[in-house]
Every structure is written in C-alpha cells, then in structure tokens.
Amino acid sequence: GKWEAVVSTQSTGIEMTDSKVNRMIWGTVEDYIITGHENGELRQYDWKTGEKIKTVHEHEHLIKDLQLSKDRTMLVTASKDTTAKLFDAKDFKELKSFKTDRPVNSAAISPLKHHILLGGGQEAMEVTTSHTKSGKFEARFFHLIFEEEIGRVKGHFGPINTLAFHPSGKQYSSGAEDGYVRIHDFDQSYYDFEYDF
Numbered sequence: 001g002k003w004e005a006v007v008s009t010q011s012t013g014i015e016m017t018d019s020k021v022n023r024m025i026w027g028t029v030e031d032y033i034i035t036g037h038e039n040g041e042l043r044q045y046d047w048k049t050g051e052k053i054k055t056v057h058e059h060e061h062l063i064k065d066l067q068l069s070k071d072r073t074m075l076v077t078a079s080k081d082t083t084a085k086l087f088d089a090k091d092f093k094e095l096k097s098f099k100t101d102r103p104v105n106s107a108a109i110s111p112l113k114h115h116i117l118l119g120g121g122q123e124a125m126e127v128t129t130s131h132t133k134s135g136k137f138e139a140r141f142f143h144l145i146f147e148e149e150i151g152r153v154k155g156h157f158g159p160i161n162t163l164a165f166h167p168s169g170k171q172y173s174s175g176a177e178d179g180y181v182r183i184h185d186f187d188q189s190y191y192d193f194e195y196d197f
Contacts, residue, residue: 012047012048012049012050013050014045014047014050015050016035016037018039019037019038019039019041020037020038021035021036021037021038022036022037022038022062022063022064023035023036023063023064023065023066024036024066025066025067025068027044027089027090028068028072028073028089028090031046031047031048032044032045032046032047032053033045033047034066034075034089036063036064036065036066036077037062037063038062038063039057039062040057040058040059040060040061040062040063040079040081041055041056041057041059041063042055042056042057042058042059042063042066042075042077042087042092043055044092054091054092056087056092056094058077058085058087058094059077059079059081059083059085060079060081061079061080061081062079062080062081063077063078063079064078064079064080064103064104064105064106064120065077065078065104065105065106065107065162066078067106067107067108067109067164068089068109069089069109069111070109070111070167072089073088073089073090074086074087074088074089074095074109075087075088075089075092076107076108076109076116077107078104078105078106078107078118078120079103079104080103080104081103082099082100082101082102082103082104083097083098083099083100083104084097084098084100084104084107084116084118084142085097085098086098086109086116086144096116096144096145096147097147098116098118098142098147100118100120100140101136102120102121102122102136103120103121103122103159104118104119104120105119105120105121105159105160105161105162106118106119106120106160106161106162106163107119107163108163108164108165108172109144109165110144110165110169111165111167111168111169112165112168112169112170113169114143114144114145114195115141115142115143115144115150116141116142116143116144117139117140117141117142117163117165117172118139118140118141118142118163119139119140119159119160119161119162119163119174119176120159120160121136121137121156121158121159121160121176122136122137122159137154137155137156137157137158137159137160137176137178138152138153138154138155138156139152139153139155139160139163139172139174139184140152141153143195146195146197148195150193150195151193153184155174155182155184156174156176156177156178156180156182157176157178158176158177158178158179159176159177160174160175160176161175161176161177162174162175163175170185170186171183171184171185171186172184172186
C-alpha cells in the first residue's frame, strides 16, 4: 500500500525573516506555537493570525531543543550557549538556569522526579581532533529546584543530540552522533536518591 498525504487547502504562514527557527512545539493550549531561534530568542505566536504574542531573549546562542513538562506548565530549552533554562510555559518567565561547560543539544524534564536531564558535548567537527574522553558526552542530571548537578551517565562516543524521558519516568533514551540510540533503565539507587539541602 501507498500512503498519500491529504493537506488542507487552508494554511497559515508566519514569516520570520529576522532569525531562523531551529525548534518549534505546540504551546500549552492549541492556540499558539512556541519557537526557538538561532539568535537565542524564545517566541510565542498565535498560529491562526501569525501575531507574535511574546518574545524573550534569555540565551546568547542558538536554541537547540524545546520540551514541555508532562503537565505542560513548564518548558525547558537547550542552547549552544552551554545552558538549559526552565520557563513557565505560558508567560515565559525564567524559573531556573542550568549551566554546563559544553554546548547543550537537548534537555528533558522528568515526569517522575524533580530532575532535568541535559545532553550535548563538544561540537562534532571538533571531536575528531580530540580524545573521546575530552568530548564530554555524558548525560547530566540536575535537580530541578536547586539547579545543581546530581549525576552523570556515560555511554556515548559522540555528542548527544536528543533526549527523552519515558512517560513513566522510569527510563530515558538518548541519541547521539555516534549513531546509537541508547535506552537507559533506572536502577533502585535512582529512586532511593534524596537531595540533601
């Protein structure tokens, strides 16, 4: 069988000539879209009218990823500027910032615990000129509230490009430049971990 796309003759176009869109997701309600831009801006658009509703410029470089929390109230961004930031998904108020020493290509919010997962690493074109240990290809866990790193998981031999928690929060997957998708099951120590403050 062959699948044929049926496309509506009605469509809305939103022209963005000032900065290319690198990532886009639907907002917390179906009335708007959220876009992440090459200049580090995060924007909200009414998809029906094309009107720009909000813009914040909290990143210094390209936004590489956007992901919503399970309840769709929080939004995490990942940026080439070595940070991931947590925002209120509706009003774009910055809630938290997670700083690393490498470009962040992807970030995800745990649906089970107060954790943010970050992945990235040294740029792919620079990896061939250095040892894989110096590329820093671990997935990094941060406490969502306290903004501190609480753990790392090794496994990839190239920059991590994408991360996703399983809807249950009991696993996560990572995809990287090394050509592998890895599925990670959490052991009991993950569930037993309590952050000391």
